[in-house]
Amino acid sequence: MKPLRIGLAGLGTVGIGVIRLLRENAETITARAGRPIEVVAVTARNRTKDRGVDLSGLRWHDDAVSVAQDTGIDVAVELIGGAEGPAQDMVVTALERGLPVVTANKALVALHGGRLSRLSADRNAPLLFEAAVAGGIPAIKLVREGLAADRLESVGGILNGTCNYILTEMRTSGRDFEEVLAEAQARGYAEAEPSTDVDGWDTAHKLAILAGLAFRPLHFDSLPVHGIRDITAQDLKFAKELGYSIKLLGLSRQNPDGAPDGTIEAWVRPCMVPAKAPIAAVEGVFNAVSTLGRFSGPMTISGRGAGEGPTASAVVADLIDLARGNAIPVWGRQDVPAPVACADLAELKSAFYLRLDVQDRPGVMADLTSVLRDNDVSVHFVSQHDAATGGAHLAIVTHQVPEKAIHAAATALAALPVVTGKPLVLKIEDLVP
Numbered sequence: 001m002k003p004l005r006i007g008l009a010g011l012g013t014v015g016i017g018v019i020r021l022l023r024e025n026a027e028t029i030t031a032r033a034g035r036p037i038e039v040v041a042v043t044a045r046n047r048t049k050d051r052g053v054d055l056s057g058l059r060w061h062d063d064a065v066s067v068a069q070d071t072g073i074d075v076a077v078e079l080i081g082g083a084e085g086p087a088q089d090m091v092v093t094a095l096e097r098g099l100p101v102v103t104a105n106k107a108l109v110a111l112h113g114g115r116l117s118r119l120s121a122d123r124n125a126p127l128l129f130e131a132a133v134a135g136g137i138p139a140i141k142l143v144r145e146g147l148a149a150d151r152l153e154s155v156g157g158i159l160n161g162t163c164n165y166i167l168t169e170m171r172t173s174g175r176d177f178e179e180v181l182a183e184a185q186a187r188g189y190a191e192a193e194p195s196t197d198v199d200g201w202d203t204a205h206k207l208a209i210l211a212g213l214a215f216r217p218l219h220f221d222s223l224p225v226h227g228i229r230d231i232t233a234q235d236l237k238f239a240k241e242l243g244y245s246i247k248l249l250g251l252s253r254q255n256p257d258g259a260p261d262g263t264i265e266a267w268v269r270p271c272m273v274p275a276k277a278p279i280a281a282v283e284g285v286f287n288a289v290s291t292l293g294r295f296s297g298p299m300t301i302s303g304r305g306a307g308e309g310p311t312a313s314a315v316v317a318d319l320i321d322l323a324r325g326n327a328i329p330v331w332g333r334q335d336v337p338a339p340v341a342c343a344d345l346a347e348l349k350s351a352f353y354l355r356l357d358v359q360d361r362p363g364v365m366a367d368l369t370s371v372l373r374d375n376d377v378s379v380h381f382v383s384q385h386d387a388a389t390g391g392a393h394l395a396i397v398t399h400q401v402p403e404k405a406i407h408a409a410a411t412a413l414a415a416l417p418v419v420t421g422k423p424l425v426l427k428i429e430d431l432v433p
């Protein structure tokens with residue numbers, strides 16, 4: 001049996017995980033793939049670093065492009081990261097010479113997926129990226145294969161392990177943001193630049209890939225993206241009191257209510273989800289991918305969304321597909337569709353949570369409610385807690401209002417002398433399964 005020979009660029013969390021998994025499960029993988037899968041060539045920045053695995057016997061290349069040019073490999077595996085630079089150069093070089101590519105690089109696929117998939121189709125060189133979305137969860141396979149027959153109405157979920165880990169730990173241990181982020185980095189969940197995670201960009205990359213496959217590619221620049229930096233321990237307390245859980249969601253919907261046919265609503269932001277919703281129970285580094293299909297109905301799969309083992313498992317599953325000759329083109333047999341812009345959210349209606357830090361004295365509530373009245377924001381519920389530093393924290397839950405109204409109200413409220421901090425607006429999202 002001729003082995004499938006791998007050229008691997010990137011020997012970090014995921015790259016080393018792939019080598020370990022291929023070695024530890026060699027017998028099972030060979031049986032399932034029908035042939036052995038072996039790493040034969042590698043590269044990383046630092047040749048002398050001890051990575052805890054034996055790399056002797058593997059051809060060392062000084063850069064990633066030279067791995068892609070190695071005539072002794074059958075597949076190029078890119079596990080460096082970053083949408084530009086060596087990762088992109090390697091993938092393009094490999095595809096141009098007709099070599100299959102496996103990558104876990106969501107930034108690359110989200111930003112350059114259209115061009116790369118056209119190149120992949122032109123050169124008949126498969127481009128596989130199961131690990132790019134939701135770590136160990138077979139999210140790409142779910143959308144592209146399991147649900148290939150259905151017309152999906154929505155797709156998305158909890159797509160970033162680092163943020164879900166941080167929100168869970170902040171809530172359960174009361175520790176602050178920075179401390180928990182450092183822990184997520186130490187566990188290999190976070191990206192090399194953690195702002196990619198906490199500012200929502202990693203979720204946005206994954207959502208763009210899922211929505212692109214389920215509906216059609218999105219102009220990435222049109223995707224509204226907000227991260228979790230503004231969430232405080234007080235918001236997590238209010239959420240519990242109000243019967244919600246705070247989750248960073250990436251969601252996309254085709255043809256939302258009242259919008260013209262073909263409209264795609266998509267966004268990334270922390271939301272309040274009902275504490276009883278199954279997605280609220282997805283905690284720690286776990287991700288959840290939810291779909292709603294006209295025929296398949298609601299579906300949620302969850303699992304570890306980051307870390308060495310789960311991500312390596314998804315990379316090697318792609319390699320097994322290649323070894324079996326099972327790799328399918330990125331958009332199946334159709335041409336790569338042209339991208340569209342995401343819908344403007346201004347007119348879309350939702351209930352919202354508004355947290356205000358305010359002075360605690362007579363007349364404050366009247367000042368606040370007059371701003372809400374002037375912006376047509378109708379209040380459903382209000383809760384007040386004393387702030388440790390004096391003043392008060394207020395949680396206001398609204399009825400359904402257009403997004404533009406709540407944001408205009410928040411801007412006007414921020415300008416009031418009685419409001420002492422930046423108001424926080426969170427969408428209350430009760431449509432996730």
Ligand SMILES: NC(=O)C1=CN([C@@H]2O[C@H](COP(=O)(O)OP(=O)(O)OC[C@H]3O[C@@H](n4cnc5c(N)ncnc54)[C@H](OP(=O)(O)O)[C@@H]3O)[C@@H](O)[C@H]2O)C=CC1
Pocket residue numbers: 009010011012013014015043044045046047049063064079080081082086104105106107131132135188189190191192305306307308311
């Ligand atoms: N970590 C995770 O849980 C997940 C990661 N991913 C994706 O997988 C990819 C890899 O992530 P991860 O393993 O965590 O990243 P790491 O930062 O742990 O590893 C990156 C590796 O790339 C190497 N590298 C960096 N620059 C270059 C370069 N110019 N030429 C060659 N090698 C280079 C580094 O070398 P050196 O070690 O010498 O510095 C390192 O070995 C990324 O695209 C990431 O988004 C996807 C899903 C989950």
Ligand SMILES: N[C@@H](CCO)C(=O)O
Pocket residue numbers: 132134135159160161162163189190191197202305306307
């Ligand atoms: N940094 C990413 C890795 C998995 O894509 C996360 O935390 O989910």
